[in-house]
Amino acid sequence: MLDNSRLLEDSWLRWSADTIEEAKVAIMGIPFDNAVSFKKGAAFAPEKIRELSVELSDVADDFIPIKDGVLYDIGDILPELNWENYFADVKERALDLMQSGKFCLFIGGDHSVTIPLHKAFGEANKGKKIGIIHFDAHFDLCKEYDGHKWSHACTEARALDDVISGDDLFFIGVRVAELQELDMLKENPGIRNITPAQLEKMGTEAAFDELFDAFKDYDAIYLTLDIDVLDPAYAPGTGTPVSGGISSRQFIDLTRLILDRLPVKAMDIVEVAPPIDINDITSWAALRIIHQVFTRFSK
Secondary structure, three states, X not given: OEEOOOOOOOOHHHHEOOOHHHOOEEEEEEOOOOOOOOOOOHHHHHHHHHHHHHHOOOEOXXXXXXXXXXEEEEEEEOOOOOHHHHHHHHHHHHHXXXXXXXXXXXXXXXXXHXXXXXXXXXXXXXXXXXXXXXXXXXXXXXXOEOOEOOOOOOHHHHHHHHOOOHHHEEEEOOOOOOHHHHHHHHHOOOOEEEOHHHHHHHHHHHHHHHHHXXXXXXXXXXXXXXXXXXXXXXXXXXXXOOOOOEOHHHHHHHHHHHHHHOOEEEEEEEOOOHHHOOOOHHHHHHHHHHHHHHHHOOO
């Protein structure tokens, strides 16, 4: 079920196209956080991020004005009591968006919402060489967590079931792991990760060079951004924070390079939890990346 009632006319909709056909970026909210393992609140992110977007400037880092008509926001897919039905609905509606040929931006929600989004991406790009770049403090490679295979700790384990292989998966920022995830890494030796400590030493340009070498021959890439990839100093409002993460500057610079130079066709931003945030710091971090997306498609 889609809900447009909370979209603010003075938010980023000031750059909205009249129809989705005219837009370059399609936006969909997925306000679901029933799969978290610690603190909830991510279900409120789509609403808060839209609310704050009224304060976005018309020009971002590259000093390129955001074009009128660059985006179309279809609203939120409201959760329902039946988890399986909800994820099926998310997958089908996301697939429709992906097949429209627009760049797709999804706003969660906890990271479990990426499970149906990955499935939709696989179907939309069937027969193509696809990869996933995953920013996170965690691997999300648990086969099950808290007794459920759709936990937010299982996102990429589900992708490895039937969407990609380990060679197609690259993590940025992971700095902790569950024991069962170490087993998954042994079973899938092609999976790569650049830790925050490694990123600090090598710099964003060198880190991107590794990403480019890994994905330069791919047809389509899905970019999934868990806000807890950031150090909690930059993103305190998230359910499972881990100290020692990357900085906002590194996050901005690396995502800009990825969006500009790799074939990213869809992305999500997840795990922003406004009820436990401080002065909306975490929502602003997410909005900074969204702002870059608008700039990317205004060139």
